[in-house]
Amino acid sequence: MGFRSEEMCLAQLFLQSGSAYDCISELGEMGLVEFRDVSLDSSGVYQILVSCLVRQSFWCVPNQRWYLLREIRKANLAVPEAEIPPAAPAPKNVLEIMEQLQRLEVELSEVARNKEKLQRNQLELTEYTHMLRITRTFMHSRSRVTLGPQYEEFPSLETESVTGCTSMQRLGAKLGFISGLIQRVKVEAFERMLWRVCKGYTILSYAEVDESLADLDTGEISKNVVFLISFWGDQIGQKVQKICDCYHCHLYPHPETDEERADVMDSLRTRIHDLQNVLHRTEDYLKQVLHKASESAHSWVLQVKKMKAIYHILTPCSFDVTNKCLIAEVWCPVSDLANLRRALEEGSRKGDATVPSFVNRIPSSDTPPTLLRSNKFTSGFQSIVEAYGVGDYREASPAPYTIITFPFLFAVMFGDLGHGSVMTLFALWMVLTEKDHKRRRPGNEIWTTFFDGRYIILMMGLFSIYTGLIYNDCFSKSLNIFGSAWSVKAMFTKQEWTNETLQTNALLTLDPNVSGVFSGPYPLGIDPIWNMAVNRLTFLNSYKMKMSVIIGVIHMSFGVVLSVFNHLHFRQKFKIYLLFLPELLFLLCLFGYLVFMIFYKWLAFSVRDSQLAPSILIHFINMFLMQESTTAPLYPGQMALQVFLVVVALLSVPVLLFGKPLYLYWLHRGGKSLGVHRVCLCSCVCMCSYLILVRHSSLIHFFTVVYLIFSTWQSGLRLHLKYFVILCYKEICIALPSIYRFLLTFCRVEFQNKFYSGTGVKFAPFDFSLLPSVFEQDGLL
Numbered sequence: 001m002g003f004r005s006e007e008m009c010l011a012q013l014f015l016q017s018g019s020a021y022d023c024i025s026e027l028g029e030m031g032l033v034e035f036r037d038v039s040l041d042s043s044g045v046y047q048i049l050v051s052c053l054v055r056q057s058f059w060c061v062p063n064q065r066w067y068l069l070r071e072i073r074k075a076n077l078a079v080p081e082a083e084i085p086p087a088a089p090a091p092k093n094v095l096e097i098m099e100q101l102q103r104l105e106v107e108l109s110e111v112a113r114n115k116e117k118l119q120r121n122q123l124e125l126t127e128y129t130h131m132l133r134i135t136r137t138f139m140h141s142r143s144r145v146t147l148g149p150q151y152e153e154f155p156s157l158e159t160e161s162v163t164g165c166t167s168m169q170r171l172g173a174k175l176g177f178i179s180g181l182i183q184r185v186k187v188e189a190f191e192r193m194l195w196r197v198c199k200g201y202t203i204l205s206y207a208e209v210d211e212s213l214a215d216l217d218t219g220e221i222s223k224n225v226v227f228l229i230s231f232w233g234d235q236i237g238q239k240v241q242k243i244c245d246c247y248h249c250h251l252y253p254h255p256e257t258d259e260e261r262a263d264v265m266d267s268l269r270t271r272i273h274d275l276q277n278v279l280h281r282t283e284d285y286l287k288q289v290l291h292k293a294s295e296s297a298h299s300w301v302l303q304v305k306k307m308k309a310i311y312h313i314l315t316p317c318s319f320d321v322t323n324k325c326l327i328a329e330v331w332c333p334v335s336d337l338a339n340l341r342r343a344l345e346e347g348s349r350k351g352d353a354t355v356p357s358f359v360n361r362i363p364s365s366d367t368p369p370t371l372l373r374s375n376k377f378t379s380g381f382q383s384i385v386e387a388y389g390v391g392d393y394r395e396a397s398p399a400p401y402t403i404i405t406f407p408f409l410f411a412v413m414f415g416d417l418g419h420g421s422v423m424t425l426f427a428l429w430m431v432l433t434e435k436d437h438k439r440r441r442p443g444n445e446i447w448t449t450f451f452d453g454r455y456i457i458l459m460m461g462l463f464s465i466y467t468g469l470i471y472n473d474c475f476s477k478s479l480n481i482f483g484s485a486w487s488v489k490a491m492f493t494k495q496e497w498t499n500e501t502l503q504t505n506a507l508l509t510l511d512p513n514v515s516g517v518f519s520g521p522y523p524l525g526i527d528p529i530w531n532m533a534v535n536r537l538t539f540l541n542s543y544k545m546k547m548s549v550i551i552g553v554i555h556m557s558f559g560v561v562l563s564v565f566n567h568l569h570f571r572q573k574f575k576i577y578l579l580f581l582p583e584l585l586f587l588l589c590l591f592g593y594l595v596f597m598i599f600y601k602w603l604a605f606s607v608r609d610s611q612l613a614p615s616i617l618i619h620f621i622n623m624f625l626m627q628e629s630t631t632a633p634l635y636p637g638q639m640a641l642q643v644f645l646v647v648v649a650l651l652s653v654p655v656l657l658f659g660k661p662l663y664l665y666w667l668h669r670g671g672k673s674l675g676v677h678r679v680c681l682c683s684c685v686c687m688c689s690y691l692i693l694v695r696h697s698s699l700i701h702f703f704t705v706v707y708l709i710f711s712t713w714q715s716g717l718r719l720h721l722k723y724f725v726i727l728c729y730k731e732i733c734i735a736l737p738s739i740y741r742f743l744l745t746f747c748r749v750e751f752q753n754k755f756y757s758g759t760g761v762k763f764a765p766f767d768f769s770l771l772p773s774v775f776e777q778d779g780l781l
Contacts, residue, residue, distance in 0.1 A: 004569070005394055006333045008368035008763070012360045013344070015317070015326040019351025024310045024766075025088040026343040026350075031767030033330035033340065034369060037316035067105055068293060069301070071112070075287060077294045085768070086299045088306035097300060104293055111289070115282050122275045123216060127181050127224075128252045129268050130209050132261055134226040135179050135254065138205040176237045177230055180244065180251035183215075184208060184223040190247050194229070197239055203230040216250065228254070305771050313766055331368055331763065337361070368393050371763035376434075380456045381406065388748045389758025396566050398559075398752045403459070405555065405751065411463035412551065418475035420464025427458035470525045471540075478531035482522065486529045490516030507534060512607045546598050552750070553591045559754030560584050566755055578659035582652035583754075589645040589652075594620055600634055 011033075015023050027033055072079060089097060182190055187206060194202055206227035213224050227249075231237050244251055255261040317326040332340055340359055348356040370390050374382045382399045384406065391397055411420070430437065431454055450457070472478045491497045491514060501508070512518035522528075530536050560583055567575040597616050605613040614631040622629045623642040633639070752758070 002372065002397070003400055004396055005391060005760075006335065006371040006373065006763075008331050008371065008393070009334050009337070009361050010364040010366070010368070011330055011332050011337070011340070012362055013326075013328040013330060013357065014320075014360065015328065015344075015357045016348065016351070016353045016355050017324055017326060019348045019353035019357060020314060020317075020326050021088075021091060021310055022351040023344050023347030023357050024313050025306065026347040027340075028306060028309060028313075028766055028768045029087065030339060030343055031765045031769065032336045032343065033332045034763055034765050035313055035316065036329040036331070038318050038327065038329045068101065068108065068297060071108055072290050072294050072297060075290045077287075077290055079294050079298050082299050082302075086303050088310055088768075089303045094307060097303065101300065104289070108286070108289060108293075111282065111286050115279065115286065118275055118279050118282065120216060122272060122279065123214060124250075125268050125272050125275065127213060127250055129265065129272070130213075130224075131179055131181060131226050131252050132255070132265055132268070134207050134209070135205075135228045136258075136261060137207070138228045174234075175230065175232055176234075177228060177254040178237065178240050178244065178251060179226070179228045179254040180249045181209070181213075181224045181226055182206075182244075182247060182249045184225050186247050187225050187227075190227075190243070190249075193243050193247075194240065197243060198231070198236055201232055201236050202240060204228075205230075217248075302768075306768050309766070309768065309771060329362075333371055367761075369763040370395075370760040372397055372399065374399075377455045378403065380453045383452075384456075384747060385752070385756075386762070388752065390760040390762040392757050392760040394569060395757065395760065396562055396569075396755055398562075398756050401558075401562075401751075402747065406747065407456070407459035407463040409551070409555075410460045411467040412548070414460075414464055415467030415471045416473050416475065417465055417468030417479070420461050420466075420468050422461075423457055423464060424461030427454050427461055430454040431458060472522075472525040472528055472531075478526070478528040480528040482524070484527055484529040485519045485522055486510055486527065487517055487519065490514055518607070549591070550595050550598065553587070553595050555751055556754065557584070557587060557592070559751045560587060563755035574663055575660070578655060578663060582655040582659070586649045586652040586656070589649040593623075593642070593645055597634060604634065 013023075013033075069079075191204055194204055204227060206225050209224045209226060212221045214221055229240055231240055241251075255264055313328075314326065317328045319325070320327055337359070344357040344359060370393050372382060372391070378399065381402045385391075385397070385399045385402055414420075430451055434451075434454065437451055468474060488510065491508075491510065493516065497508065510517050526540070530539060533539070560580065564576060564580055567573065567580060594616070597619065601613055601616060612632065614629065614634060618631065619629055619634065619638075623646060626643055626646065628639055
């Protein structure tokens with residue numbers, strides 16, 4: 001990762017017609033250039049490409065193109081990824097791949113159709129078997145089995161049916177039977193329709209099938225009912241037939257005798273057994289074909305995608321005057337021009353071109369795209385920067401500094417040795433096993449987000465460990481590693497405290513002026529004795545607020561200083577005088593002076609005269625009011641210096657507001673200006689944002705109080721469970737808001753906007769590795 005984007009150049013590629021395909025293929029494998037559309041009249045190119053694209057039109061129909069992949073997915077087969085990605089196929093080999101795939105798809109479709117027919121036949125035979133088994137009981141019992149409701153509107157159903165059947169028999173009508181299966185939900189309506197249409201000249205018997213069966217048409221699993229309808233006469237039979245068709249009943253022939261029924265049952269069992277054997281062999285053969293095809297499917301699809309990408313790139317190219325050479329314009333990094341020439345030479349060699357293709361660098365006034373190279377460590381931080389916009393061409397990039405500032409400011413808000421260790425171990429596990437995770441490619445979006453930011457989490461965890469040591473905070477508890485520098489014994493030795501003092505005072509204060517009470521600062525971080533102090537939060541908030549102000553001024557000043565390098569690089573020296581200097585003076589004269597007072601107070605006042613130390617806040621307010629403080633000054637001549645700094649800051653404001661617009665107006669004689677600068681308001685708002693660091697870090701100490709309450713419990717199990725819940729709440733309510741707060745404010749407003757505009761266009765090279773994969777979208781890998 002560089003501190004500035006790569007230097008780019010505009011170049012022309014002169015590609016011979018015979019080797020243009022191979023040259024573009026080599027460029028796609030290397031990912032060196034970004035193509036521009038220069039086809040003012042590309043009819044000639046289309047005439048050459050149309051014959052190729054018509055031959056490959058097979059791949060433009062989605063239903064045909066991915067039929068093989070859908071069948072592989074139905075069989076739950078994984079598509080193994082090739083160890084070495086295949087190169088783009090030569091145009092002469094494309095037809096061979098197409099013919100091979102077409103033969104395979106025709107074979108698969110034929111086998112699949114036969115399998116569906118066999119399954120349908122098996123299901124029909126199974127239904128027929130159930131029908132024969134159940135209707136046998138109807139014929140022997142001669143009773144009507146009723147599962148549905150009894151209808152009060154048909155009270156004389158049995159009597160009228162028997163009477164009607166007797167009269168039809170006297171007229172010489174022939175008794176007939178219709179049997180089949182119907183869905184359970186349709187039985188009630190089916191019975192009503194039979195009664196109303198046939199006027200009682202039918203007898204309906206039905207019973208439910210024990211097992212659920214698939215529907216022949218839809219394939220849905222549902223409960224079915226076997227029915228047997230007895231009727232007299234052909235006219236009644238035709239009506240019953242139409243009603244059965246209306247309700248989509250599956251009708252099967254009903255045997256007249258028990259011997260015929262037994263023969264049919266034996267024949268059905270034999271046919272079902274044979275069908276099962278044939279289906280088993282068909283499925284085995286289909287799996288073998290799909291397994292063999294899955295081994296080559298990844299290579300086939302990648303080859304076709306590369307071929308289509310090459311033709312897509314050739315389309316916007318233009319012809320020269322001789323119509324024998326294709327001309328393309330590309331953006332290319334200057335450092336990759338030698339690799340570009342080698343790629344064209346290799347493509348010309350593969351295409352057996354008599355005249356080699358070559359590259360010619362041309363001048364251009366267009367703004368080139370922005371290229372910032374990154375690796376697996378820096379790509380996450382680069383993504384954070386580009387979340388607000390891609391940097392301008394050759395503009396200073398904030399990404400290298402974000403590698404340190406992002407995790408450090410996160411750790412300031414979330415400084416805890418214990419939680420930082422957990423984050424570090426989790427990120428370290430992802431880093432050490434990253435090859436396995438990349439190979440598995442899980443489809444979980446949340447996990448992918450964590451895995452892509454594994455190095456960011458690792459840096460945040462390491463910095464959290466460091467700030468946790470500074471805060472002396474481990475899971476909201478202090479660690480007494482080096483021993484406290486405060487001693488209570490000296491207060492009794494010097495007779496400052498007595499037994500009566502202990503009995504009459506609920507709170508006692510250690511006096512550092514007493515010899516032996518305070519032996520010196522703690523070697524690393526906050527002394528653990530502050531964990532027991534009543535004024536702990538007051539002390540820590542004062543310390544962290546001052547620290548936040550110092551960090552904020554340094555952070556913003558560094559961003560302002562970086563803008564100088566942009567002004568010098570783009571040769572805009574007027575911005576140094578009209579933007580950089582007044583902005584830096586305004587920032588340092590006000591907030592830089594505030595940092596000076598913080599350090600001066602720390603150094604000028606010792607323990608003995610700490611009671612005489614004045615309030616920095618009061619002095620800072622009086623500085624703007626230009627009046628002397630009622631308390632003693634920090635140093636001699638303080639008032640004069642503060643008035644001078646305020647005057648300098650105020651004089652910087654009109655320069656910032658009107659300097660650049662007036663200069664551009666004078667330079668262009670009334671041309672359109674670029675607006676005014678907003679550094680005055682931004683500086684004040686940004687300083688308030690840095691105080692958010694105090695709020696987030698102070699919330700951590702809330703859990704210390706809660707932990708002390710729970711520590712009085714006697715049940716160890718309850719203690720650990722409750723404490724675990726508190727720690728999880730701390731992670732959710734403090735860690736995540738800290739990250740988003742930094743992303744929304746510190747990254748962009750407080751630092752980047754001082755020197756980073758983010759209005760550029762990202763370099764998009766023609767690279768086969770960036771092509772979307774259908775396997776990843778469908779979860780086949």
